[in-house]
Amino acid sequence: MTATSAYIHIPFCRQICFYCDFNKFLIDRQPVDEYLDALEEEIRLAEISVPLDSIYIGGGTPTALNEKQVIRMLEIVDRHIPLSDGAEYTVEVNPGEITMGKLDAMRQSGVNRLSIGVQSFETRLLESIGRGHGREDAVDAIKMAEKAGFENYSIDLMFGLPGQTMEDFQAALDMAVQLNVPHISAYSLKIEEKTMFHNWYKQGRLAPFPEDTEADMYDLLLDYGSRHGLYPYEISNLAAKGHESFHNCVYWKNEEYYGFGAGAHGYVNGIRYANIAPLTHYIKAVEQGETLIKEETRVSRIEKMEEEMFLGLRMYDGVNKSRFKERYGMEYKEVFAAAVPELFERGLLEESEDRVRLTPQGRLLGNEVFEKFLLEKDNAF
């Protein structure tokens, strides 16, 4: 398998959100230009000669960069990463940081998809999670993206936020529908370690969101989607037909991809790896020609088969049975003989001639189903 996609990490933000555990740094006084130099060198050394089918520039927030730096970032890609015809090229953008200059530069460089970090259309809720933008910025961002010619874009929406009511979430979905948004990535808030929210949670200042209300919000999301032509092609992602994220499907189809930048993760030649995360260490390692990889794991055949199932089952279309057989030389039913019959009996899995996927009931109990696809490590496969 050859990697035909790339993820590029821009680890800068103009503010630090209270819930975020990504590898990111407040941009003020950071060595951004040196970082871009190092990033260019890392990408150059990968010597990518086969055109890629997708690139995703995320973060952090790429739009935390100023216009000149955004152009530099795009030039790096242009210089060192050949793209196939029709390749998907996505950049994450944040409301409040978008300018027409940045968007035009992206269009001219071949970016054809945006992922807009809306999160909510309620200023009150945005403030409560430490976002740096308000309702107007969120709406403006979508309008500017369209004005710049991006008809393919996604918005992130969060649910389960402190103080968020069903009515709030419904209003957010109403707004998305009113704006004719073609793709929504919807995530419930998780209280992750090393975040402001985690501190507040430990101090008893932040209560976990009620699970049943969170489940109701997810149901509402699916209901809205089905009424407005957005189908849940993955557990957390809804799209109008033709607007699914090709790049994210690379992850769920268990395919390989390059990861470039500080703290970026990649999967190349059967090895999953993570780059050095601290900014100055990453830059120094590039300058001194040292390895950038902090951790790497060769994925065993058993792990690949497990991942194929629990990543693939996240997608509405599920796992392609013949591709599984082609990759591993066995039917998925033979490999997971101990788990599969029960999952069918309980109505959590269904299959067609070519695919196996979760039923609606299976999607509700997703994690329970995924666990069943963990094999014993001393298995003979």
Ligand code: SF4
């Ligand atoms: S959520 Fe996005 S914008 Fe907020 S701190 Fe994390 S990476 Fe930065």
